[in-house]
Amino acid sequence: MVFVGDQPGEIESQAITLGHSLGSVEAVVLGDVTIVGLNRVWSVQHPLLSDYAPEAIAEALAQLVGREMPAAVIAAGTERGNEVMAHLGALLDLPLASNIVSVDAADDDWELTRVRWGGSLLEEATLSAFVKLLTVAPHSQPAFAGSGDPEVTVFTPEIDDSLARTRVTERVTVEAGISLTTAPVVVSGGRGVGSAEGFATLEQLANLLGGAVGCSRVVTNNGWRSHRDQVGQTGTRIAPSLYIACGISGAIQHWVGMMAAKKVLAINTDPDAPMVTKADYAVIGDLHEILPAIVDEVKRRKGLE
Amino acid sequence: MRILTCVKRVPAPGARINLTEDQRAIDARHLSFTVSPHEECAVEEGIRLREANGGTVTVLTLGPAESEEQLRYAISVGADTAELILTDGEEWDPQSTANALASRIKDLEAEGEAFDLILFGNESADAGGYQVGIRVAHLLGRPIITGIKGLQVEQQTVVARREVESGFEVYRLPLPAVVAVKEGINLPRYPTLPGRLKAKKAEVANLGPAVGIGGGLQMRMLRTPKEQQTVTTVLGRGADAAPAVVDLLAELGLLR
Numbered sequence: 001m002v003f004v005g006d007q008p009g010e011i012e013s014q015a016i017t018l019g020h021s022l023g024s025v026e027a028v029v030l031g032d033v034t035i036v037g038l039n040r041v042w043s044v045q046h047p048l049l050s051d052y053a054p055e056a057i058a059e060a061l062a063q064l065v066g067r068e069m070p071a072a073v074i075a076a077g078t079e080r081g082n083e084v085m086a087h088l089g090a091l092l093d094l095p096l097a098s099n100i101v102s103v104d105a106a107d108d109d110w111e112l113t114r115v116r117w118g119g120s121l122l123e124e125a126t127l128s129a130f131v132k133l134l135t136v137a138p139h140s141q142p143a144f145a146g147s148g149d150p151e152v153t154v155f156t157p158e159i160d161d162s163l164a165r166t167r168v169t170e171r172v173t174v175e176a177g178i179s180l181t182t183a184p185v186v187v188s189g190g191r192g193v194g195s196a197e198g199f200a201t202l203e204q205l206a207n208l209l210g211g212a213v214g215c216s217r218v219v220t221n222n223g224w225r226s227h228r229d230q231v232g233q234t235g236t237r238i239a240p241s242l243y244i245a246c247g248i249s250g251a252i253q254h255w256v257g258m259m260a261a262k263k264v265l266a267i268n269t270d271p272d273a274p275m276v277t278k279a280d281y282a283v284i285g286d287l288h289e290i291l292p293a294i295v296d297e298v299k300r301r302k303g304l305e
Numbered sequence: 306m307r308i309l310t311c312v313k314r315v316p317a318p319g320a321r322i323n324l325t326e327d328q329r330a331i332d333a334r335h336l337s338f339t340v341s342p343h344e345e346c347a348v349e350e351g352i353r354l355r356e357a358n359g360g361t362v363t364v365l366t367l368g369p370a371e372s373e374e375q376l377r378y379a380i381s382v383g384a385d386t387a388e389l390i391l392t393d394g395e396e397w398d399p400q401s402t403a404n405a406l407a408s409r410i411k412d413l414e415a416e417g418e419a420f421d422l423i424l425f426g427n428e429s430a431d432a433g434g435y436q437v438g439i440r441v442a443h444l445l446g447r448p449i450i451t452g453i454k455g456l457q458v459e460q461q462t463v464v465a466r467r468e469v470e471s472g473f474e475v476y477r478l479p480l481p482a483v484v485a486v487k488e489g490i491n492l493p494r495y496p497t498l499p500g501r502l503k504a505k506k507a508e509v510a511n512l513g514p515a516v517g518i519g520g521g522l523q524m525r526m527l528r529t530p531k532e533q534q535t536v537t538t539v540l541g542r543g544a545d546a547a548p549a550v551v552d553l554l555a556e557l558g559l560l561r
Contacts, residue, residue, distance in 0.1 A: 052474065055448070079452050079467075082428075086436035086451075090443035095400055095521030098435045111525075116433055121322060121331075122528050123432075129521045135435075165448045165478055174472035181470060185559050209559050220489065227454070227489025228468060233318065233430065234342045234488040242557055251319040253430075263557065265550070266537075278535055281553060285543035293547035301551060301560065 001042075001070035003061060003084060006030040011076040015136040016144040019074045022105050027150070028064065030057065037146015042155045049159075052080065053167035058087030060157035065092065065131060071105075072132035081135050094129045099137040115140075118233035118256035139239055139260040178212045180229065185211035185242045188231055188258070189219060192247015192268065192287055196224040201291040202246060208298045214238070216254045232257035246287040250275025267291070306360035306458065308351040309413075309420040311406060311438070312344040312379065314372040315431045328526040330396070331431075340375045342488045343426030349493040350456055350486055351424050352383040358458060361385045363413070363420075367405055369394040373509050381496035381504035388413070388510045396432065398520035403440030409512065410445065422463060425485040427451055442483040450476045451485035 002019045004012045004027045016035065019025040026040040030049050035041055042064060048056045061084070065073060073088065075081035077099040089096035097114055101122070104111040109128040115137050116123050127134075180186060187206040189199055199213060206213045214231040215224070231238055233253040239260035246267045248254060255278070258264070266279035267287045276282045283290055316322060316336040323332040340348065351362040364379040366372045367390040376387035390405055397405070414420065423445075425438030435451075442449035455466030455473070458480075465476045465484055478484070496504070540549040554560045 054450070082435035083439070083451050086439040087443070089400075089436060090403075090440045093400075095398065096434070096436055097522050099433060116431055116527070117322065118430075118433065120530070121431075122530050124525045124528065126523045126525060127521060128523075166450050166476060168474045169477050170475035172466075172472045172475065179470045185554075209554065210561070211559075221492070223492065230489070242554075242559060252321075253318045265540075265553065271539075277537060278533075279537050280535060281538050281540050281550075283540050283542070283546040283550060285546070289544045290546060290550075293544035294550050297547040297551045298554065298560065301555070 001026050001028060001065070001068065001073045003028045003073060003075040003081070004033065004035060005057070005080060005084075006033055008033055008035060010143055011078050011081075011138045013143040014138065014141040015074050015076040015081070017141040018100075018103070018134075018136045019072070020144060022103065023071065026068075026070070028061065034152060035150060037144065037148060038150045041150040041152045043152050044155050044157060046157055046159055048161070048164055048167065051168045053163065054080070054083045054087050055166045056159050056163040057084050058091055059159055059163060060155070061088050062091045063157045064155055070131060072134060074134045074136060077135040077137045085133055085135050089133050092131070094131060094133055095127060096133040096135070097125060097127050098135045100134050101137050101140040103134070118253065119259065120252045120256050138237060177207075178210060180212045180214055180231070180236050181238055183210075183212035183238075183240055185209045185244065186214045186231070186238060186240045186258070186261075187211055187244045187246065188214035188216070188248060189246045189287075190216040190248030190254075191218045193219065193224070194247075194288075198288070199225065201288075201295060204295050205244070205291060205298070208295065208302070211240070214258075216248050216251075245275050245279065246291065248275050249273045250278060306354060306358040306422065307418055307420045308354055308360060308362045308422050308424065309410065310344070310347050310351045310362060310364050310379070310384070310424040311441075312340045312348065312364055312366050312375055312426070313429045313431075314338050314366065314368045314375045315341045315429060318342060318430055324527050324529070328528060329524075331527070338371065338374065340378060341426050341430045343428065343430075343486060345426075345493045346488050346490050347424040347426050347486045348379045348382060348384060349491045351422075353491065354422070354456070354458060355383075360421075363388065365406065365409065366390070367397065367402055368392055373511075376509050377504040377507065378496065380507045381500040382494055383500065386510070387507065388512065390512050396524065398522045398524075399432075399434040399436045399440065400520035400522070403437050403444060406437070407441045407444035410441070419481055421480045422458070423447070423481075423483045425483065427485045427487045438483060438485040445483070447481055447483050448478045449483040449485065450478060453484050453486045454490045456484060456486065456490065
């Protein structure tokens with residue numbers, strides 16, 4: 001059983017891939033969401049679940065698990081996936097293995113590998129439980145591809161109104177440009193940018209390329225950028241087509257936030273910085289000279305100057 | 306307002322992590338340790354709430370004797386009292402950890418008043434299980450919300466904000482409640498000299514040693530992922546490299 005929720009995205013699809021490698025997958029969705037390529041989809045319907053409510057979702061899942069007795073419940077290792085599954089583990093008093101990258105389910109006890117330190121260390125663990133609870137580390141599996149419409153079964157759980165206590169009560173939309181997680185290119189700055197003002201050129205380049213601006217932990221700790229822009233273990237994990245790291249040394253806690261990028265371009269004065277040696281492309285030198293030159297060249301080729 | 310903050314001792318982020326020979330633990334000999342980053346913010350948030358509303362801040366940890374260092378750090382930045390549940394040094398699984406924390410919290414509440422608010426970090430920097438706070442909340446029968454980057458207390462309600470792609474979500478939990486916060490909720494302060502002196506003299510209630518009950522998730526060994534060997538193509542030096550960079554952008558289809 002794979003918990004998908006109401007927003008099936010790339011990471012949820014990767015969780016289905018892992019489930020599919022273990023056996024037949026039934027997806028659990030909230031509301032009228034369907035997943036192509038599966039035999040069965042459980043559509044959980046309840047007024048309390050019209051907006052995100054982790055406790056109530058876990059309660060619904062616990063009831064469905066009690067009825068259907070799946071071998072495992074799997075979810076995406078996202079903020080919501082991990083939260084809902086931890087509630088489920090607490091409700092059923094079952095262990096939860098979070099952010100796994102692989103499973104060997106040959107025996108009653110499953111042997112699995114999970115990530116620690118955001119992905120810079122791996123843990124081999126044994127999971128013994130009547131129903132196995134897992135979340136799947138983002139980008140550790142390919143997306144699921146299947147065809148054919150599933151049989152959709154509506155499941156209406158009994159949920160006590162008191163569980164509305166942890167439901168979203170309000171949504172505030174912040175007008176922002178292109179989001180860090182979906183931007184095709186992220187122009188990111190570290191200590192080398194030197195100041196809040198220094199990010200102006202990074203903004204310029206990101207705008208020209210339809211991308212977003214990111215930063216390292218040093219930058220948010222210095223108050224140069226909002227924490228919303230931080231890429232890394234304690235910030236946002238991203239997987240853009242191109243990550244441009246400007247003046248970022250490449251400490252491990254930053255690297256795990258952007259290692260899923262398809263290509264990395266490092267701009268740094270130090271040719272031996274970890275970011276430079278691990279990058280696909282590098283330009284050695286002062287970002288304060290290099291970035292304006294790149295901005296000018298992009299403008300010239302786009303016919304903007 | 307009675308506030309409890311739970312923390313974990315972890316190696317300082319950014320350090321190169323080596324493993325012990327049997328690969329059952331990290332080699333701690335050359336590492337410095339700290340409070341996990343999200344929890345550093347949880348400590349700070351508890352102190353700010355106390356400064357605004359009055360009351361006390363207690364810090365609680367489960368770990369080896371050396372974890373006293375992290376409790377003293379919390380006192381040096383303003384926490385009032387500290388409690389250590391001593392382990393034998395082996396890392397405990399999330400279920401055993403949550404059971405021990407919840408049982409100690411129940412004892413502390415039986416000795417005094419109930420905690421209005423219990424704060425956790427969203428996930429520990431090392432194990433990253435994303436579950437101890439949620440399990441503790443369930444064991445205490447209290448509501449919990451995680452991933453929080455904004456917190457306010459209004460009478461008997463805690464208003465919590467979680468960042469999402471489009472902006473933020475607002476949750477309102479009745480007190481007593483449990484909240485797991487993330488880095489970015491505040492910028493933690495540094496210890497002051499009087500704070501350090503107070504921390505040095507503070508008494509840390511030392512409970513234990515406790516023995517973890519074997520949970521259903523047991524770590525067998527640790528290993529370092531294979532590093533991908535990347536050949537770095539140097540596009541040039543200084544501003545002269547700009548045309549080569551833009552060629553690359555065009556090649557990747559990013560110049561539209």
